[in-house]
Amino acid sequence: MSQFFQQFPTVFAALNVGFFQTLKLFFCTLLGALPLGLIISFGSMSKFKPLSAVTRVFVWIVRGTPLMIQLLIIFFFPGLVWGNPIWGGGESGRFAAATVAFIINYACYFSEIYRGGIQSIPVGQHEASQVLGLTKSQTFFRVVLLQVIKRIVPPMSNEIITLVKDTSLARIIALQEIIWAGQSFMKGSHGIAGQIWPLFFTGVYYLLFSGILTLLFNKLEKKLSYFKV
Amino acid sequence: MRKKIIALVLSVLMIGLCFALAGCGDKEPAADSDLAYIQGKGTLVVGITDFAPMDFQEEGSEEWVGFDADLAKKFAESLGVAVEFQLIEWDYKVTELDGKTIDCVWNGMTLTEEVKAAMDCSKAYCNNQQIVIVPADKAADYQTAEACKDLQFAVENGSAGEEVATELGFKITEVENQATALQEVAAGTCDAAIIDSLMAAAMVGEGTSYANLTYTVGLNDEEYGVGFRKGSDLVEKFNAFLDAAIADGTVDAIAETYNVQAALIK
């Protein structure tokens, strides 16, 4: 027990550093994937067939292959095949590569949720907007968007909580997120080795964070419950 | 009409992106001079894992120290570049090197045939031995390789330890790394492990992380070296640096700090 208290400050500090990386990856992914997903969903719904076909194939490839492969390809491909390591080898380069891979992957998942949400809005909403003289963009932002948001909050909250846990995949390209930090004390780090409790302890971080997200999403859902779609 | 043009442009971009990802670029031959490449960017990125006493962080410190780390700092200094230590997944060490995300693998790396085939390696700078780790209270029973025959061994996947264990016909469980192998023994999921003697000295026995384990029999001798990209002119540069550093006592001084002087190759 005294050993635990002796090790705790070191482990706690390392896990915090790792968790900061996890959070950074999480928020950067959301920041990129939420709007990119909307653009991709417009592409897949385009009336111009070649565009929608290409977009749907792209979404199929990205959703149909493991994120881990995408991480490895995006990080190693430029250096191995083009001979130009665009990411660099440092921690910031690994973070940039991981962020790009996560944004592309999650944007494709989000795009399908958006598409389902947008297509579920009754055509009457568009027609009413049209006869009232609203432009296409006014119709989307003033009439359709909030209804879409209300419909997609439950599937989006699922996907976003999955993202919290998926960030741990970035360790495959040696991004030192919280699992890496926890595991390092099994392998031996900072004079501590063979300890499994730091890894268990990372679970507390995930639980707390996904708990906070769940509360926020519930709040949002409640906030949007004043109208029915 | 304008919409159609936008849609067309977007389609072309998407197709282009697909081709770009599928890869149509040719692999460049190794740069004319790796040295010039590194001096051009001003940093030597050293691929490492957390591995006492070669590369590790002291409690409460973020600085990488150790026999390899300290020597790497001197080497970078001799090249006139900054040193950057980058933790890597050991399985991807060759990929990282070829993809230029690191510039060398310098982490108590045993010069196996496999390693020598995948990278251009420096000359050996350190001796090492694969030794058997068992719980301290059973050590008396396993003092020879013959006595160990019926044990279940934990070995690092693709390591020199695995190689020697297979040669001797031991029953093995492959694990991710040497530290995990020790953990298997500590947890009782394996009877014994085979790891590097240098690591064993730092991690096993009284006053270490694994006080209840001990090492018994040495199975073979081997050597540590530094791995560079194929065709790199840094190999020569490193060998010359090493000779000089041995001659002027730098290597000895660092070795003493980390208690590995007995293993040095001069």
Next chain:
Amino acid sequence: MAILEVSNIHKSFGKTEVLKGISFSLEKGNVLSIIGSSGSGKTTLLRCINFLETADVGRITVDGDVIFDSDTQAKLSAKEKRDKQLKIGLVFQQFNLFPQYNVLDNVTLAPRLRAKELPDYKKNKKQIIAEIEEKAKALLAKMGLSDKLENYPCELSGGQQQRVSIARAMALEPKILFFDEPTSALDPELTGEILKVIRELAEEHMTMVIVTHEMSFAKDVSDHIVFMDQGVIAEEGRADEVFDNPQSERLKAFLNNINT
């Protein structure tokens, strides 16, 4: 001069010709009802006039302005199309209120967005918005909804929702108001309140075109009746004449079916 002139509207979906050359006109302040069985093309006609479908051939004039001409339609910008379209208003069968806005905002949304295009909007923003709200409140008062301004559509009955949608269509001051089967989505006991509103509007000489299945109401409120069958106008005329003395066999059969 007629306020609405519809001439020679043709519309096909694939190989099916739904409208085979429809022409009619309407005097200012009059009420016209379009009747006919389902599939006769009356809803398609209404949708063509309201720009929800684009007629293949034809021309529509409102108050002397050409709002649709199949020869020039493709050349118009989106803004020109919107300006022309706003000369007429449409009340839907399914109300199509915006669920996330309360009653007042449903009525003021379009006028507020429209006002942003005014040159003096920035300078007189407060006053312009206040005027829009005043007008909306007056319209809603006329619809008997003064106590529902803050309510959301999901809190209203079907009849109340349809009254909001009438106020919403009138807020843009269209020259003609179109109704697409305004009582079909309502429970029978609620249709009366909508018919009463339309009748009041007729008394105020609002020009209206109503697609309806309510024959007694059509007869009661309309000045003019258009009977459609298989994509053509089979018969038209003054309401009392059409209902009391139908000429064509098809109209006779239709009225018989309805009455039995």
